[in-house]
Amino acid sequence: MAGLLKKTVKLALVQLASGADKTVNLAHARSKVLEAAKAGAKIVVLPECFNSPYGTQYFPKYAETLNDSPSSKAAALSKSASLPSPPPAEQAPSYHALSALASEASVYLVGGSIPEYSPSTKKYYNTSLTFSPKGVLLATHRKVHLFDIDIPGKITFKESEVLSPGDHLTIVDLPEYGKIAVAICYDIRFPELAMIAARKGCFALIYPGAFNLTTGSLHWQLLARARAVDNQIYVGLCSPARDMSASYNAWGHSLVVDPSAQVLAETDEKENIVYADLESGKIEEVRKGIPIYTQRRFDIYPDVSAGYGGGEDGEGDVKVGK
Numbered sequence: 654m655a656g657l658l659k660k661t662v663k664l665a666l667v668q669l670a671s672g673a674d675k676t677v678n679l680a681h682a683r684s685k686v687l688e689a690a691k692a693g694a695k696i697v698v699l700p701e702c703f704n705s706p707y708g709t710q711y712f713p714k715y716a717e718t719l720n721d722s723p724s725s726k727a728a729a730l731s732k733s734a735s736l737p738s739p740p741p742a743e744q745a746p747s748y749h750a751l752s753a754l755a756s757e758a759s760v761y762l763v764g765g766s767i768p769e770y771s772p773s774t775k776k777y778y779n780t781s782l783t784f785s786p787k788g789v790l791l792a793t794h795r796k797v798h799l800f801d802i803d804i805p806g807k808i809t810f811k812e813s814e815v816l817s818p819g820d821h822l823t824i825v826d827l828p829e830y831g832k833i834a835v836a837i838c839y840d841i842r843f844p845e846l847a848m849i850a851a852r853k854g855c856f857a858l859i860y861p862g863a864f865n866l867t868t869g870s871l872h873w874q875l876l877a878r879a880r881a882v883d884n885q886i887y888v889g890l891c892s893p894a895r896d897m898s899a900s901y902n903a904w905g906h907s908l909v910v911d912p913s914a915q916v917l918a919e920t921d922e923k924e925n926i927v928y929a930d931l932e933s934g935k936i937e938e939v940r941k942g943i944p945i946y947t948q949r950r951f952d953i954y955p956d957v958s959a960g961y962g963g964g965e966d967g968e969g970d971v972k973v974g975k
């Protein structure tokens with residue numbers, strides 16, 4: 654029987670150095686994704702806010718307008734109607750650059766995240782777009798948990814001043830390999846989201862993220878390993894490179910953790926590409942050795958994923974790409 658990961662695949666996390674010029678950022682992302690594809694990667698990930706500086710003051714200026722997904726009623730009527738059609742090129746240059754790049758590189762591309770403005774809700778979101786190797790949009794994830802923290806003397810950040818949260822978890826089906834979950838940065842602090850994705854059969858949790866110098870050293874690697882050890886699946890965290898001249902200094906240290914919570918590959922704070930081979934069969938091997946996956950006592954505590962099987966489209970609040 655095929656495992657959760659149908660065949661071994663090379664994952665690349667592009668720890669991109671980006672700046673204030675969106676066109677330059679997109680061109681730079683293109684060269685790095687092509688480099689990763691040339692090295693054999695078939696799933697390539699960009700960082701959170703890869704096409705803009707990170708900060709609430711920048712979101713409106715850099716926001717792009719994507720088409721909203723059809724209502725869940727329309728989605729229930731037709732699976733193929735569950736994803737939005739491509740937006741006009743002039744209002745969403747990053748969407749079109751990512752789509753073209755996925756197809757040029759012939760990779761599954763998790764396009765980090767970009768600031769999005771929705772005319773229908775009149776709200777801003779932190780949004781990740783995943784494309785197929787043919788450049789077709791597979792999934793849209795709007796960051797569900799907004800990064801609002803206040804550690805006096807260290808860091809105060811309030812995404813909710815400008816952004817609104819997304820309303821669903823995102824699972825993307827990559828037909829040759831299996832399913833991945835995509836979420837963004839602060840979303841990793843919420844183990845429920847990861848557990849639901851794991852129990853829905855994902856082989857990896859992918860988080861474009863931009864931790865900072867305070868919480869990065871405290872929790873970045875710990876959270877990646879925690880989500881892996883809880884769920885016995887692969888975890889990939891992809892950060893921007895650190896820029897000490899920017900108003901927000903990203904932690905860097907993009908990394909891949911395996912299903913036994915060992916760090917397979919990690920980089921420092923500079924621009925780099927992190928590669929790891931995700932092995933088919935590894936998840937099953939780990940779960941066989943330490944069988945917590947089947948030892949759970951849902952008779953004593955409820956299954957957190959129980960509420961996510963229903964809904965009109967059969968997926969509750971989980972959006973599953975084609």
Ligand SMILES: O=C(O)CCC(=O)C(=O)O
Nearest residue numbers: 800838839863864865868
């Ligand atoms: O959780 C953290 O410490 C950092 C989160 C963050 O930087 C983000 O969500 O963008």
